[in-house]
Amino acid sequence: MRIRIDRARCVGNARCAAVAEHLYPLDDDGYIAIDGFEVPPGEELMARRGAKACPERIIFVEDDD
Numbered sequence: 001m002r003i004r005i006d007r008a009r010c011v012g013n014a015r016c017a018a019v020a021e022h023l024y025p026l027d028d029d030g031y032i033a034i035d036g037f038e039v040p041p042g043e044e045l046m047a048r049r050g051a052k053a054c055p056e057r058i059i060f061v062e063d064d065d
Contacts (some may be wrong), residue, residue, distance in 0.1 A: 001039040002036060002061075004060040005059050006060055009054065018030075019050040023050055
């Protein structure tokens, strides 16, 4: 599973980090600091919750098929 983030559209709500700060780090200005990541084993639920928490819907879950 992979998370892809459209950083250019981030408005700094930081709801993803509020759910899973260890997966969704923020920069010094409060915007998402990464473009995406491979979800570590056992963190799938928290990664999905962080993505779902984004009101802008700029975080995309890409399941391994």
